[in-house]
Amino acid sequence: MKSIVVGSLESSDCLITISPHHTLEIVIESPVYQSFGKQIESVIQNILNAFSLTHVKVYCQDKGALDYTIEARLITAIERFKEAENES
C-alpha cells in the first residue's frame, strides 16, 4: 500500500507522510524542535490514539505549524490513508 502525503513545506505549515508500518513510529523534523518537539509529538500521538492507529509510520516535516494546523493535516492524511486501505 502506498504512502499518503498531505500538506506543504511553506512556513507555518507541515508536510505529513503516513505509511503502513510493522509498529507505530513518529518522526518529526522541525526548526522549532528544541522548543516544541515534545508538544508536536503529543499532538500527533493523541490523534493517532483517537483513530486507533497502531501500525503506521508518521513522518512530520514541520515548518513552524501551530497545533491546529498539524491536527488538520494529520486527520486529512489519516482519512485518505483509510480510504486507500478500503479500496485496496
Add this chain to the structure above:
Amino acid sequence: MKKYTNLTKLLNDLPLKDGMNLSFHHHLRNGDGVINLVLEQIEILGYKDLLLSPSAIFPSYTGILKLLQQDRVKHITTNYLNGPVANFLAQHGKPSSLKMQTHGGRARAIIESENKIDIAFIAAPCVDHKGRVSGLYGPSACGSLGYAMEDLKHASVKILITDHYVEHLDDSQVKDVDIDAVLVLDSIGDARGIVSGTTTITSDPIGVMIAKNASKLIETLGLIKPGFTFQSGAGGVSLRVTDFLKSYMEKHNIKASYFSGGITKYHVEMLEKGLVEKLYDVQCFDLDAIQSLKRNPQHYAISANDYANPSNPNRVTKGLDIVILGATEVDINFNVNVTTDSYNTIIGGSGGHADTASDAFVSIIVSPLLKARTSVVKEHVNTITTSGKHIDCIVTERGIAINPLRQDLLEKLKHSSLDIVSIETLMERAYSYTGVPESTTYKGKPFGVVEDRDGTTIDTLHKKE
C-alpha cells in the same frame, strides 16, 4: 602614493607579518571581490595569527572561511555577519575569537586606537591619481563609503583597490588622507551583489498592519512636527512606516529636518518632493540612492564617525527623534536580539541598531509577534544586542508594548485607541497560539562577545554544541 596593477607586487612591498590587523569594508556587500582576492594571497604567503577587522561579513566572503579552517585567524572584529563564516565560528570558534561591535562603536574603537589597524584594504569604486576617492562612479559604484572612512584615516598603511582609475575627481569622499598605494585591477566586484536585497516596501497584510500601528503610534505621540528627524532601516515594514509618514506629512504640510542611516529610493523621493531637508547617508541601499548622491546637494555621504561614534558630540544619531528598528527576539525587559536566532546561529548583528536606539528620543521596534511558531517576545533573549533601557516601544500585529521606563510616552497614550498592553501580555498572547516553548536551548562554550557602542561587553556568544 604608489600605483600598482599587480596584487602580488603590492603585497611584496607591504610590511606584512604574522599577527597583523587587516581591515576591509562591506559597501560592496555580497558583490565584494576585494576581501577574497587579498585574503587568498595572504593565505598563499602563509601568514598566521591574523586579526581581521571587516566592517561586516557577507556569505560570499569565503577568503575568511579558508583562513579560519586553517586556524590562521586569531580574532575577528566586525559589526554584522552571517553565512559560512558565522556558521564556522559558531561550530569551531575558539574562546574569544569574535567581537561584534556597532557601526558607531567600530568607528570609536578605531579612532581611539582600541582597534589598531595595520593595513586597510579599501575597495574604492573610483580613484584619481592624487588618491581622491569616490563611491559614486565606476562599474562597482556603491555610493556612500561611510564605513571605510575611519580605516582610511587611522590605519598605519592605507591601500585603495579600484577598477576605475581616472585622471581627476572633483570631489573626494575621504578628505585629508595620505594614501600609501592604489592597486588598479580589472574588477573589484560584482555589481549584482552590491545592491541590497532587502529594500522592497512590504505588501504583506501583517506587515502593513504593523506599519499602520507604528505610524499611528508616532502620530499619537505627536512626534511628526516641522523639523523632526527620523531613521528607518531598509526592511519592508520599516519602509512601509516611512511611506505612511510621507502621506501624513503631505496631508499636513510638514517638512522633516533630516533622515539618516541607510538610504533607499523612498528616502530620495521624499527629499526630491521637499518633504525632508537633508539625507545623511552612511550606506546606499539601492541604485537610486547612489544616483541621488550625484545630483542632490542636500544628500550627504557621511562617515561612521559622523553618523554614530558615541564619543563624537556632533554625531547624527544624537539628534534623532524617531528610529524604527527590527528584532529577532525581544525579552520582557525589552532587551533586543538581532545577532543570533534562538538556537545560537549568528544571523546578523547590531550594525546601527544599538547606536540609534541609544540616541533616538523614541526607539520603535516593528516586528510580527509570531514568525511561524516562534514568538518574538519571550522571557529571555538568546543574545542581547541592544539593552532594553534603550528600547521604548514594541509594535506588533497583536498589540503594542511601551517600556515602563517611558512614563512620559505612556501618559501621552492614555486616551489612545491603540491596543497598548504590557510586554508580558504580548508574550502571553503569542503563547496562546504557539504553546509555551521549552527553554532547552543548550549553550556551548563561549567564543565571542557582543560589545555595546562604548566598548563595554553586553553579552557573550556561545557555540552551538
